[in-house]
Amino acid sequence: MNEPVCEAHAVSKRFGGTLALDHVSLRLEAGEAHALVGENGAGKSTLIKVLTGVHRPDGGTIRHLGRPVSFSGPADAQDAGISTIYQEVELAPLLSVADNLFLGREPITRLGLLDRSRLRREATEVLARYGVAVDVRRPLGELGLGIRQMVAIARAVSARARLVIMDEPTSSLAPREVDRLADVIEVLREQGIAILYVTHKLDEVFRVCQRVSVLRDGRLVHTGPVRETSRIGLVAAMLGRPVAEVRRHGVTSFGEAHEVGRAAPVLRADSLVRAHALNGVSVEVRPGEVVGLAGLLGSGRSETARAVFGADPLDAGSVEVAGRARRRWNPAIAIRSGVCMVPEDRKAEGVVPGLSVRDNITLAALPRLTRGGLVSRRARDRIVGTFIRRLGIKVSSPDQKVGELSGGNQQKVLLARMLCLRPAVLILDEPTRGIDIGAKAEIQALIDELAREGLGVLLVAELEEIVEGADTVVVLRDGTAAGVLRGAEIGEQRIMELIAADVSDGSAGGRFDD
């Protein structure tokens, strides 16, 4: 075994009441690419932040190059040789490539002026080592994302990094650029640099990395050499399901399958394409049908939901509602034609916390409740009363501010807001995330009931909710539909198999023994 470059031992981190990291140990060795995988909230980002000094661990130790360390911040960690390449921070897009490469440690002449010829020469040399040949005087922002990432990596390495942390480095790269990144990681490994590769793409784990660790709910649930790990085993570890015995617990409040029958789809989205996110996903929703979108984080679940609603522009694909093809498609048109969405992020995209429950519920329906430009109070109060009763929203009065409600009740307010538009299709993105168990069950039961009344539902949710709540499941992987399961075919095992299926050409990623 090699000497570890950096080693976390029994690291814990608590935020308020939740334990984000629970005695996590990780050993990062020289010349090794170590994959770190896990679903949302598993603790990946917290672990990175602890390693780079953004957060202080509440327990445990971190040893770097053989010595116990306690970094005061990212700059401190960088000085010690730990560089992080973030997916979203792309340095200064308007500065030149060379300026970005040497930002913070620019060469200067004896007069104290910027040594521009040396800057240009050294930048060209450094990039050439990674097979990048560009005019380093060009602004970084003019270049493709792949090259920008190479610049970020070259920057990290030329700052004498011993450990390079890559946080979802390929999330916005084209396939060709991913190949190049894999080559560069090979070069880094030859230089004895340790790489912590955070990703949710299984193919890359098997192709790029030698070792893999899985985090779930803040705990390390698996760590070992990649060649001794199976794909299905990895998926099971991430989702927290035993591979062999996947049983139906009946832990959710969804009832039996709905009467869908042979009705024509009310919504049909065909071959949706959006660069770096969706690669030809098709979805159909019939009246009374709950269609679930399953897949790992980053597989395109939310992206599909948003695209169907028209919230993100499409590069290709078509949306058809009630048999009518739509050329122009955006949220306003979607809502008018009966397709409504309750977004994933309640706080940012949903409730207006300072407004009353009444105002929040009727926010979208208000134009329909007016007569001669004035809001009809009677019609409004009747609707608000109906939905508060029907959804069991716990409020002291309709005048209560939404910000004072619990997460579950806020979610019900959002549901009510969409339902009073009388939609034909309701898109729900993680409707039960972050709400307590009781409210979860109520919302699950409600989705069930609405479907029975003929509402088509497109549902993005956790695996168990999809398995028990959906009549049809579209399994997504890397922005494509890996398979569609109906009725009795739906089961955790089948879904995990589809997620884990090896689609690469076999030469690079075929090392699994299941």
Added chain:
Amino acid sequence: MIAESGALRRLGSDPLRLALLAIRLGPVLILLLLVVIMSMLSPAFLTMLNLGNVLAQSAVIAVLAIGQLLVILTRGIDLSVGSTLALASVTGALVYSAAPSGPVVVLAMLATGMAVGAINGMGYVLGRLPHPFIITLATLSAARGLALWLSGGQPQQGMPEIVQAMGGGSAGWLPYSAFLVAAVALAVVLLTTRMVWGRWIYAVGGNPEGARRAAIPVDRVVISVYVLSGLAAGIAAIVTSGRLNAGSPTFGDLAELDSIAAVVIGGASFLGGRGGVGNALVGALMIGIIRNGMNLLDVDAFLQPIVIGVVIVMAVESDVVRGRLESRFRIARAARA
């Protein structure tokens, strides 16, 4: 336009590229167009005497705009420069009456400007304010108030000779103030293109979080641009006080708006990280020529602010269009590659 010479070389004949080039060079083209139109409309415009006037009238805006440019490059704004100018001029006049020495008065005016700038910068950074708008709005009010209080609301007559020369003197038709502007511009060009600190100003404006992670002293860079903007206000105070041989609490009224307008009209991005001294100078000259031209043509003075307003909207809109064209350009290039 120093920053554009490289762009010129690289841009070819593609229609998208031409559109982009036109927008990037837009402010310069508009400035040239203004000169051509004015010289056709008024024979008095293209005389040495009048051009000297234009330069003298633009000098104060130009100096303020160069300081404002540095602030805007970091995504900030300095609303206090007009009031700072007034305070510095009053301070200068009071110092002159107590100690009639040219260098002492000049230093007092510059120091006053830098002090107000330091208050802006440190108040913003150390107070962890979400945006510099409020702190510079506060000093806009307070500095003007202090100037009124110190002067009793009255202009204070008398300035040393060196100040009078800077504001009103000339070498032939070329006013000394034009040389002063040139010197300030040269110094800031050096700062922004040849010095590490200057590159950091762009990095902070282009991506504050990225700059922080590159171990750049972001806080000190931000404070420094406000101090430099204050210094520019002090220099502008010398020009104004010298021309009128007085320090007055009413000087520089609304000059902060002129300086911001000049930076934006000149083609620097209001969103930070983009633009150079050339942009500030072009913008200041455009405002100067519009005012001078309308005077020559006997247009009602009340119409001038309307024209400036229209130009500002056009400039900001072209910044937006430029951003959109550039991203289309990038996509097109990526598709070809």
